[in-house]
Amino acid sequence: MAEGNDRPRVVIVGAGFGGLACAQALGAAPVRVTVVDRHNYHLFQPLLYQVATAALSPADIAEPIRRILHRHRNIDVRMAEVTGVDTAGRAVRLADGARLPYDRLVIATGSVYSYFGHEAEWERHAPGLKTIENAREIRARLLQAFEAAEVCDDAAERDRLLTTVVIGGGPTGVEMAGSVAELARYTLSRDFRRIDPTKARILLVEAAPRILGTFPDDLGAYAERALRDKGVQVMTGAMVERIEADGVVVGGRKIPAATMVWGAGVKASPAARWLGVEPAKGGRIAVEADLSVPGLPGVYALGDTAQALGADGAPLPGLAQVAKQQGEHLGAGLARELAGGAPVGPFRFRNRGNTAIVGRNAAVFDFGRRRLKGRLAWLLWAIVHVWLLVNFEKRLMVTVQWLWRWLTYQRGARLITREPPDAERP
Amino acid sequence: MAEGNDRPRVVIVGAGFGGLACAQALGAAPVRVTVVDRHNYHLFQPLLYQVATAALSPADIAEPIRRILHRHRNIDVRMAEVTGVDTAGRAVRLADGARLPYDRLVIATGSVYSYFGHEAEWERHAPGLKTIENAREIRARLLQAFEAAEVCDDAAERDRLLTTVVIGGGPTGVEMAGSVAELARYTLSRDFRRIDPTKARILLVEAAPRILGTFPDDLGAYAERALRDKGVQVMTGAMVERIEADGVVVGGRKIPAATMVWGAGVKASPAARWLGVEPAKGGRIAVEADLSVPGLPGVYALGDTAQALGADGAPLPGLAQVAKQQGEHLGAGLARELAGGAPVGPFRFRNRGNTAIVGRNAAVFDFGRRRLKGRLAWLLWAIVHVWLLVNFEKRLMVTVQWLWRWLTYQRGARLITREPPDAERP
Incomplete structure (x- = not known):
């Protein structure tokens, strides 16, 4: 009590x-x-895209709320x-x-x-990235698509299976697209016999004229270049008109795709x-x-x-x-x-810097007056994100896995642990 | 190709x-x-009970089959x-x-x-421990039961929620019961306000006269003592007659329970x-x-x-x-x-030793003539299991987590990530 x-x-x-x-x-x-x-856990959402792309496990970025607060005997936690x-x-x-x-x-x-009023039709085809269940589902679809492509004899269908469309060019979309590209290009590259995972197509679709709209122009332009270098096809000024089970309609043209991820609003x-x-x-x-x-x-x-x-x-x-x-x-x-003192005063936001990661050696930081991009930004991104994790154990676990990944290009959580419903299978 | x-x-x-x-x-x-x-992965089943009891993540004990075999260009993997x-x-x-x-x-x-012909009725109430999905489901039920007990005002129902019954006194049942007991006694002990997790009741039910029937008598007796020391109630010569949504019937008597795990055959x-x-x-x-x-x-x-x-x-x-x-x-x-040589010859099994772990500082080894129990067996168990993992990354990850757990008594994967069906909720 x-x-x-x-x-x-x-x-x-x-x-x-x-x-x-x-x-x-x-x-x-x-x-x-x-x-x-x-939920019974606090989720470190900024790293959820790494769960969706097989780099981390859910438990690496989630800690029981009870555990975090257990020292405060005046706090009760209720799931x-x-x-x-x-x-x-x-x-x-x-x-x-x-x-x-x-x-x-x-x-x-x-x-x-928000799917701009299309929740009912679009969400099941292109899940967003808010929960562990989302991340696990996206991971399963992504990996399952490569498995299906490996045994597919139809060239057009194989291309569809190897196509991932990320909708929305904000930080989440950029992180997701960059991470899927590296998964295909490095991690999976030698594991298949019939398909060449490095030929997988990853599209980032953004309605605005440029990606990372909340960042300064030069950082957005850098991120776009870095994504292209990693093999991501960036489509700006491209409005998604429809999302269907087998692809996305953009600018009147259907892009056949097996994995679609929503990060647009x-x-x-x-x-x-x-x-x-x-x-x-x-x-x-x-x-x-x-x-x-x-x-x-x-x-x-x-x-x-x-x-x-x-x-x-x-x-x-x-x-x-x-x-x-x-x-x-x-x-x-x-x-x-x-406690009988002064009432709550006005809140004033102090900007600690805004950041987005494209992938290995590529990230951007916007500190207001100062900006940072490239390898140094990437290193800073990694340090900041480890440091922000909830406790020492998570920091240790994530650091070990990142070092391992950095050395080997491998990812430790390539598990298809949930069968998507039949209708949704790539 | x-x-x-x-x-x-x-x-x-x-x-x-x-x-x-x-x-x-x-x-x-x-x-x-x-x-x-x-599945797309090889699963290291001997450690699955640690996923079910929040100590490890699924990815720590599962590796893509493609990845394990990717160097062998003559091997094709098909999910x-x-x-x-x-x-x-x-x-x-x-x-x-x-x-x-x-x-x-x-x-x-x-x-x-095998549920001795009762698969249809019993399996959903008392899942076994064969797949990652099983382990995640058991973990969710276990943790959810403590959450439900914390807000339960009815004393009898609270006792039921805090009761776990493990059916079957083989290695899996012993490992599971010991691990649940340590979860309640150490890991969860200080995180609740109304309930005292250390008072949780864990029963191990075995139909035979003693547990660990495939081990020598003295090791079985040791394991039983070690389990009792950890707070597990060991019921031998006790036949499970019925498994229901809210408990188990043993020897004509109903034992109300929220979490039931099957390891009996x-x-x-x-x-x-x-x-x-x-x-x-x-x-x-x-x-x-x-x-x-x-x-x-x-x-x-x-x-x-x-x-x-x-x-x-x-x-x-x-x-x-x-x-x-x-x-x-x-x-x-x-x-x-x-390759044109001699045909496959007869297989001869060489016994490398049989082992089961009760928990911290307590395990048994049967090498045929030699036997080992206690702290040394426990250390050997840990070394052998780390060594048997599929690659260096898994070994590193599991070792780091075990060391952390050993030092802090904490477990890193206390996530309820799947809602059990309504009818099954504790």
Whole structure:
């Protein structure tokens, strides 16, 4: 039982970067905290593409939320699905019928992929990359496509099987396309007898005139060159019109493909609906400078599910560092406020630098005034990502695997462990 | 395309210990080899219980068959389901309609769990431990049961949720029960607020008068003591009469339980049916001393799916080392025979020692005349199992994780990544 039954109750929904940082900042405060998440683990999403491309195992980037927070005896962790919020009665409703009363509520439920209204038709053909299940499914489709191509006697069908289309030229799409290209070119190159995996076709499709639109021009141009060097065909200004079981229609032309991955747009989790507030752009919950939700006392939102404005008046980007800083700020602010001190102050984002990796020896960093690209950026990317992992064990495991991969070009998790439904098989 | 289209064709069905060893022994021979397996990976089954108990990731004990064999340019790997064998036409039939012609056929398809005729009712409640999917499912049930117990207000139901029943006191059952006990006692001990995981009940149920029946008496007695020390309740001479969704009926008494694992009996894969031969005990294919199937020229069987007799006239046990030695023997023999030399000679099993692990500091080894138990056996067990892994990367990864676990008592793969079907949820 959490200590101090008379202490104020803080409920945090979502144990991503934002929710976890908020909980940790409340770990020593005289409050009772409950962290609710539908999974039992915190997922380090920036490396999920490496699970999807057989380089890491799910457990390398996921740690039980209980374990991360177990030292804080005032924090309770609950694996449950939230179905709504009773804002009048100040309680969170769970799928199992339970109610979690709160004095302060923090919504940190992140985002899901948006298919621009085509969820029902497109998602099953081109999954996004948000969950471990997504990553495992994409990995299975990718590897299964090479297996099927190896025994396929029809040249056109074989070409289709060896074609991967990544939709969306943001960081996730770039990382995914670069990693699939290296998988085909290096890791699989000598393992087949009939097909030549290095001839696999990887397309990156972006509707805007250039990829990495949130980065400066020169970094986007560098990433495009680096992708082409790795054998990725980059199509910019190309709008996806339809996604079907056997390929993608782009600019009126069908591109036959077996593996399709979506990274083109996100929208907020449905938390705005729980609160009964009018969602802002992308389904987000508009919040005040102190991250509170207007009109709902004691309710806060942060990270991808919130629309907070930066110093320049523009909405803050949907980045892990934004969520994390907001969580730290809100947790510390609530700790102070609930101990009788000053209320939560306005949040100010400090840009730690934006990054994307193309692959071996190629990444970009944008620090605002300074920029970095190439081998040094790649090394920095690796160091930063190892360092950001949740504990020493994960850092050790990921470092060992990256060193091994760097030396051998091999990847340790080439497992097809889930049969896609019949209709979806490449 | 495999080299030498006029060379004799060897088809090996199954890439377990036996099939893989056979393929590797044929890697330099003037033959064309096709290895068929329904999975794309070779699985190191002896450590599967560690995946089921959150200690290792699937990728730590599974490696793509293509990768293992890629240096042998005369070997083709095919991921496919075998549906039958045309012994008259000398071809293996695949589910996709293809036929693989052979001059020599090696059946190495292993075994599946036998529920003594209750497969339909019992298997879904108490899965066995043969596949990665099994292990992930058991891991999810185990961890989910603790999560459910944490929020359960009913004392009897909470006790049920915290009860794990392992059925079968062979090596797999002993390993599983010991590992679950250590998971509860050490790894989870401080992560919950309402329940005390160290109070979880783990039962090992064995129908025979003692556990580890294939080991000498004193080693069985030692293992039983070691299990009790770890908090496992060992029930010998106890016959499971029924397995239901919410528990097990043993000796007329219902034991309410949330997680049930089956390790009580195996039977051969259905390969005898493919060949149209009368199966021997446990569905096995009776083979001659040279591992050939009587009456079917050019057809061989080995490992768990074959019934081969030892020097003492008794059937050889279903052990990895038997399969592996048979594979090596048959592969070398076929290489010689097909190059125009002497035919495959009789197989002779050399016992390398039989082992089972109870947990930290406790294992048993039976080398025939010599025996070993306790801490030294445990250390030897760990060294032998790391050494037997398929390549340096796996050895490195498993060693790092075991050292980490040994130092911290933590386990790195506590993920609930698959929702069990509603009816099955603890």
